[in-house]
Amino acid sequence: MTPGKTHDTTTALPPHRAELARGWRAGIARMRFPQSSPLEAFSILFLIGLVLIAAFADFIPGLVNPNFPYGDFSAPPNWTLNGLFGTDGLGRSILSRVIYGARQTLIIVTAATVISMVCGIFLGMLAGYFRGFAEHGVDLFANTMSSLPPVLIILALVSVTGTSVLTMTLTLGILDIGTYARITKGGVISQNDRDYVLAARALGAGHGRVLLREILPNLVPTLTAVVPPLMAGLIITEGSLSFLGFGIPAPAPSWGGMIAGSTDLISRFPLLIFGPILAIVLTVYALNTVGDFLARRVDIRERQL
Amino acid sequence: MHSSATPYLKALGTRLLAGIPVLLLVTFAATALSDLMAGSAAQAILGEFATPEQIAQLNAAYGYDLPAWQRYLRWLGNALQGDLGHTLYSQQPVAQVLFDRALVTFEIAFAAMIFSLAVAVPLALAMAARAGGRLDSALRFAASAMLAVPTFVSVVVLSLLFSIFLRWLPATGWVPFFDDPLGNLRHLILPVMCLSVHQVAYFFRVARNEFLATLQQDFIASARAKGFSTRYILWHHVLRPSLPQVLTVMGLSMTYLLGGSFIVESFFAIPGIGWTVLSAVQDHDLAMVQAILVLTVLIFVLVFALVDLGYALIDPRVEVK
Numbered sequence: 001m002t003p004g005k006t007h008d009t010t011t012a013l014p015p016h017r018a019e020l021a022r023g024w025r026a027g028i029a030r031m032r033f034p035q036s037s038p039l040e041a042f043s044i045l046f047l048i049g050l051v052l053i054a055a056f057a058d059f060i061p062g063l064v065n066p067n068f069p070y071g072d073f074s075a076p077p078n079w080t081l082n083g084l085f086g087t088d089g090l091g092r093s094i095l096s097r098v099i100y101g102a103r104q105t106l107i108i109v110t111a112a113t114v115i116s117m118v119c120g121i122f123l124g125m126l127a128g129y130f131r132g133f134a135e136h137g138v139d140l141f142a143n144t145m146s147s148l149p150p151v152l153i154i155l156a157l158v159s160v161t162g163t164s165v166l167t168m169t170l171t172l173g174i175l176d177i178g179t180y181a182r183i184t185k186g187g188v189i190s191q192n193d194r195d196y197v198l199a200a201r202a203l204g205a206g207h208g209r210v211l212l213r214e215i216l217p218n219l220v221p222t223l224t225a226v227v228p229p230l231m232a233g234l235i236i237t238e239g240s241l242s243f244l245g246f247g248i249p250a251p252a253p254s255w256g257g258m259i260a261g262s263t264d265l266i267s268r269f270p271l272l273i274f275g276p277i278l279a280i281v282l283t284v285y286a287l288n289t290v291g292d293f294l295a296r297r298v299d300i301r302e303r304q305l
Numbered sequence: 306m307h308s309s310a311t312p313y314l315k316a317l318g319t320r321l322l323a324g325i326p327v328l329l330l331v332t333f334a335a336t337a338l339s340d341l342m343a344g345s346a347a348q349a350i351l352g353e354f355a356t357p358e359q360i361a362q363l364n365a366a367y368g369y370d371l372p373a374w375q376r377y378l379r380w381l382g383n384a385l386q387g388d389l390g391h392t393l394y395s396q397q398p399v400a401q402v403l404f405d406r407a408l409v410t411f412e413i414a415f416a417a418m419i420f421s422l423a424v425a426v427p428l429a430l431a432m433a434a435r436a437g438g439r440l441d442s443a444l445r446f447a448a449s450a451m452l453a454v455p456t457f458v459s460v461v462v463l464s465l466l467f468s469i470f471l472r473w474l475p476a477t478g479w480v481p482f483f484d485d486p487l488g489n490l491r492h493l494i495l496p497v498m499c500l501s502v503h504q505v506a507y508f509f510r511v512a513r514n515e516f517l518a519t520l521q522q523d524f525i526a527s528a529r530a531k532g533f534s535t536r537y538i539l540w541h542h543v544l545r546p547s548l549p550q551v552l553t554v555m556g557l558s559m560t561y562l563l564g565g566s567f568i569v570e571s572f573f574a575i576p577g578i579g580w581t582v583l584s585a586v587q588d589h590d591l592a593m594v595q596a597i598l599v600l601t602v603l604i605f606v607l608v609f610a611l612v613d614l615g616y617a618l619i620d621p622r623v624e625v626k
Binding site: 039144 | 326327330331335338339341342446449450452453454455456457458461462465469560561563564567568571572582583585586589591594597598601602605606
């Protein structure tokens, strides 16, 4: 156990292996979610589980197709896999529809988030770095978007384009562009005068390099913290539109649509509404909680700087 | 009195003027919407069996064959004279229809806001005083759980509970206040509760954190040293300095309440703005959709002007410019 000996074993490994081992250990350390409360740890694990179940829904043994009847109409919940939440008015498994609905919702919301992040970060960087006209434009856009209820914006667009998964994704993608742009803009303005940016400029870095390689990495924690609550907002908006009948078109399972569908029979089969409600409330709760957790970590990090 | 109120009025005017670009952007976007329709807008609205005469008539009335900027100038000119166009099928003036519906929505939204504040602010004061206690933690968890309940879930659950199981409240419908005040109240309770699930939690959360921050201030310590009771300190020293933040949140929640009214009104069959916009979207009634967008933005601008005015009234140190 001499220091020399330890050193020998490390060098005996091929260098890339040692690198990998160290990276892996750092990854594990991060997986312990430092300073997370039990509810926060639960939320993170719930979201990981939800994504895995949604991604591998086709490989869950015994799970029936969400679009075909599998049993009695409106059968109450029982302890079989497909009957866990009961069956809907057409005899389809509600659990299966909740799971495939999760996949649909996650795909739409993730794609919309990517759209709004890419556009928002781009616009926000232009606004924060060059100020002037770009800043006024971005401010006007962000103010306008926040002055209207998200459901109304999408309804107005849907009134002319009609409903489909594609228009749903694109219109949801527009909603948060202003928010991401505003946060990026604020971040760029606060970072722009720091010494490391000055140093990069002194070394001859151009605008693109300063923005993308120097400033952007420092905005990652702040931006990451706002993603989960904004995604939760998109899930609620998407659910509201499906509930109102302007969301994902009918046969495809969606949480909002399932809740709307079960209200016709709710006085006779109140238990059948439990599944989709549980899914959407838990998902939104978990996303909000993870968002709070990340925001607190950003706060701690900022104070340490 | 007159001279002291003038700067406030001026500030209000400035804020309202600042909202004009937003208003212009939204109305122009709303006019340009019809260009997104597949094929010609008139054809899409009237359906595939429309005759050329019908299409020509619709184009003459609404100008869907003109470029967007011409349509916009025409709309803007009419709107400035108070003419927002006519509804597509019943040919009623949009402004008149909208005014009747807006009153219903405002009644519900206003009642929900008052109710939420009345529940959340005293609770938040009490919990800020015993922050970290068991009751405080329980309520904080309850608040974050309630924030995760979308309006379309609360309408279903609360109507199941109060009108199907308990049979206390009517499940659907609406009675105008001036026809039957008591009936109006009975129909108002469920929609207000549904909107308040989210609002109570939101106000509680913001207000509690704000009160807690105020409690850390030095002037609270000196008030305690003077021997005031905790209750007196909470109501007389903590409440007012914390109000600006609560006021901001009230302004922001207007947008939420209007968005929530779409769900609540369609579920309970209440003839308000939300219900109107849904049928307008179904009918491709673009004049109506546009008018509702204008109204929403106007409300937003007006509310935030009032919020700014409120800052100055609450805190004399805020300078009115």
